[in-house]
């Protein structure tokens with residue numbers, strides 16, 4: 001399978017798309033054409049790695065990784081992805097729990113797969129590949145966890161000092177020597193700018209062999225499609241009905257993976273994007289005008305995106321707003337509704353939900369009776385509530401039990417280096433740490 005930039009140019013191999021991350025022209029890589037499947041193609045595939053092996057095979061036909069797929073998938077899905085039916089009398093709904101990985105959020109799947117692929121393609125103990133990642137919270141932890149202790153690979157995580165929660169900070173700073181965690185005096189934008197400067201600096205780039213692991217890498221989308229494929233197949237096998245999905249959405253990475261699975265023929269019904277108060281996508285569907293803007297802060301902070309970069313990919317794969325709004329639903333859920341939802345979920349279901357997940361459950365509650373009667377719904381739970389305990393616990397009045405993966409991380413010693421937001425400070429910190 002070959003990939004092209006959303007902005008044109010000549011096709012590249014999957015391996016090049018994985019290593020480059022973003023195309024030279026600034027565009028995003030999309031597959032030249034999507035393979036097409038019938039449900040019978042998955043006969044005998046009963047687990048996510050087995051479903052993933054079938055779904056991803058066409059993408060990897062001419063990849064150097066082709067023969068390593070079983071091992072790569074075993075590494076990626078080293079934790080369970082559970083589907084839990086919700087106790088409701090109002091139609092069928094289940095929660096797809098994507099948060100049982102090392103940092104308790106769905107980004108562990110994409111980061112784990114990308115790490116498994118990149119370390120095989122580019123890992124070199126004599127001249128390690130150095131992944132630079134700027135993070136406002138969740139992404140950096142998932143990337144650090146995924147590359148932690150991988151031979152021939154290094155990670156530099158840059159996060160804004162004092163602007164991530166205590167638990168998030170710990171997830172960014174508790175790794176082995178191949179991960180350098182830098183607490184930057186500045187905002188997230190300063191961290192991002194530093195990464196850009198470093199990638200563009202010829203001296204630093206030749207010394208460290210830089211790469212980035214941002215969310216627009218196709219290597220993060222492909223494995224995400226597999227949990228939608230598996231969930232829809234399991235539901236279809238047992239009920240004969242195609243489930244609909246409601247997906248908390250920020251940068252559109254997770255939702256695009258579901259859309260791709262449906263395009264490839266998986267038995268998926270309606271797809272609804274649940275956004276927070278950042279209304280760029282709902283406004284686009286309503287007005288047909290694409291107006292990216294600065295993000296606003298919300299309780300569902302990992303979805304605070306005003307310019308969702310994967311929209312360029314979605315438009316290039318499916319079409320513009322006129323097309324998109326016919327095949328996708330979209331909602332916007334504000335902070336007041338998120339708070340009310342977290343309280344209501346705890347009262348009704350007996351467990352807490354994270355602020356991101358709450359946008360999906362709230363969306364489902366707003367559906368009319370017909371929509372619930374004609375479709376079985378799978379609501380996507382993107383993070384464990386214990387990750388956002390400072391928001392969730394005051395609302396429900398009790399402590400959220402720590403899942404074992406988070407407890408394990410929080411028990412590790414943590415260490416970070418504070419730097420000013422300039423390239424010299426970054427270079428010094430890296431030289432001191434890596435030599």
Ligand SMILES: *Cc1c(COP(=O)(O)O)cnc(C)c1O
Nearest residue numbers: 250251252253254302356382383
């Ligand atoms: C990143 C993230 C999201 C948003 O996912 P996108 O792929 O950016 O749409 C939602 N919830 C949580 C917990 C996240 O970490």
